[in-house]
Amino acid sequence: MEVSPPPSGLEAEYESLFTADSLLFLHELISTFAEEVDEVLWLRVSRKAHLDLSGGLPSFLEHTAHIRRDAAWRVMPVPPRLQRRHVDIGDLAPCNTQHFIKALQSPAQGIQVDFDDGNCPTFYNQVKGIHNVLRAVYNQLHSEWVSLDVPHISQAPVLMLRPRAWNMVEHNMMVEGREAPGPLFDFGLLMFHCGRTLFENKSGPFLYLSKVESFMEARLWNKIFVWTQQKLGLPLGSIKASVLIENVLTAFEMEEILYELRHHSAGLNCGLWDYSASFVSKFGHRQAFLLPDRRKYVNMEKRFLRSYMDLLVQTCHRRGALATGGMAALLLPQDQLHESYKTVLAAVTRLKLLEIKAGVDGFMVYDLGLIEPMQKLFQLHTDGDNQLHCLRNDVTVTPEDLLSMPSGGVTLYGLKYNITVGVLFINAWLSGNGLFFYRGQVEDSATAEISRSQVWQWIRHQIQLEDDSRVVSRRLVAELTEEVKVELSSVCPSVRDKRNLPTAADMFLEVVLKRDFPEFITTYLNQDHTFLSSQSTGQVEALDIHIHHPKL
Incomplete structure (x- = not known):
């Protein structure tokens, strides 16, 4: 087993995380499940190839129909601290110590402690973030910025730990000659150091699982949970995980995932x-x-997204599980008396009220100023800790509903906006940041994914712009990307260090002009030599750490 040396400035944090016992645990965890991780990733490739070759479409699975037909089974009830979780703070990268502390001091009921969408997984950020979680769990995280104390872990918002998704690897750890799966690296360190203490304080361990693509991946996670609980001496069912249904294939497998x-x-x-x-x-x-x-024609009121949310709520509540809505990415202006403050608050309220009326039990916000207004919105329109009683028997969702694309075209503004978000996201990653602020909202890998996906698809189908009938082509996108680069260099407050902008623009063009669609922009970036060389800290000659146990 090999682990890179500590990132500069984090030597003490590194030593406290990578102990002999934690390394033994990580080695056993990763070596036990490495082959099954490979299998679920190959299953993704196989399913995609089958859909492409057959021209078929997903539907509800025939061989698991018995699970959907059996009305008797339910998920195990969640602990009390999860039963009333109306508002979580989303996209919170715990390497941002100040923001993490403010979130812990906030009235939110939960925090999405994010090592995925809102985090750039440099070795520095992973070590710093995981160590900050450990400090929070052991009540060693103290505020240097505000006078309020950080509450005890049993009283703070519950930590919903979100490890990286299966598509990510950890370059700084080699297990049996291969890079460690990113989610197992994150999950293993968090569970080893924090799992028992969270459980003893009735505050976890609770997780978000990103980018799951099939019930087979949920089955693998379940096996990992069972194994981990046995290793750490925790009762079966101690770990609780909320699965993000953020892939069209999983929309057809929600009940199987819960099962x-x-x-x-x-x-x-x-x-x-x-x-x-x-x-x-x-x-x-x-x-x-x-x-x-997407800026003009795609929102949760469209048929394919409304159907997806309705089916998710119905499926969860039918099985006694909680249904969580999305994240409000809008940022409140600082001046509460300004008209723009009321406008933003009204926009968030309208969208979140749609989710509440659909029956969700909670949702996320990024801006801490939105926590209390959204909690009051929940209290005003619901009765009790959650909406599990809302069974949504009025809903019948068909495959056609889930696969119904919204009508609409492409505007020059929308194309340029997508290019801008894509370039700024890559620029943020090259600077070691997982998100950025642009035009009054937070942007992360999720918005970068949809932005670069749309540009790739519009080039692929040579779509005409609504504005002037120009075709979205390689040349047009290259010209607009150059415009965006110049504009960002001169006027964008989000870009303090402009040295990476030309590189970010070139990398964006590379990813949207590829013949075959790259599955995830984060995978592309995480494996690109430009990003890796920009994160040279901790990438020098690895330390060889030998683990001795009966399996070796």
């Missing part, structure tokens, strides 16, 4: 932009699945 995780389920979650981007990933080369301008 596989029935002892460990904290419910399911909606994710607007990753879910929309998955249509391009799976079917983007087909004209029938052209996704129009």
Whole structure:
């Protein structure tokens, strides 16, 4: 087993995380499940190839119909601290110590401690973030910025730990000659150091699971949970996980996912932009699945997204599981008396009220200022800790509903906006940041995914702009990308360090002009030499750490 040396400035944090016992645990965890991780990733490739070769479409699975027909089974009830979780803070990368502390001091009921969409997985960020979680769990995280104390872990918002998704690897750890799967690296360290203490304080361990694509992946996670609980001496069902349904294929397997995780389920979650981007990933080369301008034509009121949310709520509540809505990405202006503050608050309220009326039990916000207004909105329109009583028997969702693309075209503004978000996201990653702020909202890998996906698809189908009938072509996108680069260099406050902008623009063009669609922009970036060389800290000659146990 090999682990890179500590990132500069994090030597003490590194030593506290990578102890002999934690390394032994990580080695056993990763070596036990490495082959099954490979299998679920190959299953993804196989399913995609089958859909492409057959021209077929997903539907509800015939061989698991008995699970859906059996009305008797339920997921195990969640612990009390999860039963009333109206508002979580989303996209919170715990390497941002100040933001993490403010979230812990907030009135939110939960925090999505994010090592995925809102986090750039440099070795520095992973070590710093995991160590900050450990400090929070052991009540060692102290505020240097505000006078309020950080509450005890049993009183703070519950930590919903979100490891990286299966598509990500950890370059800084080699196990049996191969890079470690990113989610097992994150999950293993978090569970080893924090799992028992969270359980003893009735505050976890609770998780979000990103980018799951089939019930077989849920089955693998369940096996990992069972193994981990046995290793750490925790009762079966101690771990609770909410699965993000952010892939079109999983929309047809929600009940099966809950069934596989029935002892460990904290419910399911909606994710607007990753879910929309998955249509391009799976079917983007087909004209029938052209996704129009997202800024103008794509929102949760459209049939394919409304049906997905309705089915998710119905499925969860039928099985006694919690249903979580998406994240409000809008940012409140600082001046509460300004008209723009009321406008933003009204926009968030309208969208979140749609989710509440659909029956969700909670949702996420990024801006801490939205926590209390959204909690009051829940209290005003619901009765009790959650809406599990809302069974949505009025809902009948068909495959046609889930696969119904919204009508609409492409605007020059929408094309340029997508290019801008894509370039800024890559620029943020090259600077070690997983998100950025642009035009009044937070942007992360989910919005980067939908942005670059749409540009790729519009080039692929040579779509005409609504504005002037120009075709979205390689040349047009290259010209607009150059415009965006110049504009960002001169006027964008999000870009403080502009040295990476030309590289980011070139990398964006590379990814949207590829003949074959790259499955995830984060995979592309995480394996690109430009990104790796920009994160040279901790990438020098690896330390060889030998683990001695009976398996070796």
